[in-house]
Amino acid sequence: MYLKVLFMNKEKDHLKDISEIRSMMERSSKFLSLSGWAGIMAGIYGLTGAYVAHFVFNFKPDSTKYLFYDFGEIILLALAVLLLSLITAVLFSKKKASDKGEKIWNSISKRLLANMAVPLIVGGVLIIFYIANDLYGLIAPTSLIFYGLSLYNAGNFTIREVRFMGFVQIGLGLINIWFLEYGLIFWALGFGVTHILYGIYIHIRHER
Amino acid sequence: MKVSVNDLHKAFENRIRLGIMSVLAVNDFLDFNSLKDYLDVTDGNLASHIKTLEKEKFIDIEKRFIDKKPNTRYFITEKGKKAFEDHLKVLEAIIKSQK
Known part of the structure; x- marks a missing residue:
């Protein structure tokens, strides 16, 4: 009897060892505190931004070389959308991480950001060049493509679905090149609709 | 394959040592504080387990300087x-054989 109990304990120990190893490996190699809500909010900001650009600022890019007298407003608007999305993502992640008793700033989140930064900076420099040369039509597809590439990289360090979202953004950006006149719509589809769908999916899949 | 508990390496009997190996298996390098965060242990406790694994030559140290401050990183060796x-394989085999 005593032996049997001992044996059972051993078996349980091995199972526990394996499940602990698995969770350790995942926790230390993937940033799992990305929140679905942050995706949904970023999508809403993106859609609002596109709406304001089009209907309030009357921004209707229809060709590569589109002359728009007051592009400053649009740039400010885009930066505001970007900043709001980033702040929201950090706040939601921080909450999710602290709920799990983890820190948001660790070796894996650093690596995640470093891997996202490379394509984002390259895309950013290209976009500054476009702005300086009035090539406004190319901004939407370029931002989609390079954002998509950064998500594709990020997928290695967080939930796999992020990589899929990267493919969607890259795809939208590439198609957009052939239909430059619809830049704002593609931009709204990528940064708005895709984020919202992704956020809802993550929320249902990982957060309930 | 015939396996027994004796095939399990003694160094991995301890949970914390197993934890250190698990996180270093999927990270190229980790410093002391990151290890501490993942494993939730005290400095002294972690240091002694690291020493044990070092003696077995399962992990190794890389010392370098960041902004003139010494920074020690750990990494898993080939061994x-x-x-x-092997440990994982034995664990799996034992569990399978007991089902």
Whole structure:
């Protein structure tokens, strides 16, 4: 009897060892505190931004070389959308991480950001060049493509679905090149609709 | 394959040592504080387990300087990787044989 109990304990120990190893490996190699809500909010900001650009600022890019007298407003608007999305993502992640008793700033989140930064900076420099040369039509597809590439990289360090979202953004950006006149719509589809769908999916899949 | 508990490496009997090996198996390098965060242990406790694994040559140290401050990073050796993988295989085999 005593032996049997001992044996059972051993078996349980091995199972526990394996499940602990698995969770350790995942926790230390993937940033799992990305929140679905942050995706949904970023999508809403993106859609609002596109709406304001089009209907309030009357921004209707229809060709590569589109002359728009007051592009400053649009740039400010885009930066505001970007900043709001980033702040929201950090706040939601921080909450999710602290709920799990983890820190948001660790070796894996650093690596995640470093891997996202490379394509984002390259895309950013290209976009500054476009702005300086009035090539406004190319901004939407370029931002989609390079954002998509950064998500594709990020997928290695967080939930796999992020990589899929990267493919969607890259795809939208590439198609957009052939239909430059619809830049704002593609931009709204990528940064708005895709984020919202992704956020809802993550929320249902990982957060309930 | 016939396996027994004796095939399990003694160094991995301890949970914390197993934890150190698990996180180093999927990270190229980790410093002391990151290890501490993942494993939730005290400095002294972690240091002694690291020493044990070092003696077995399962993990190794890389010392470098960041902004003139010394920074020590740990990484898994080839020997450690092999031993850890073997350990996992034995664990799985034992569990399978008991079902």
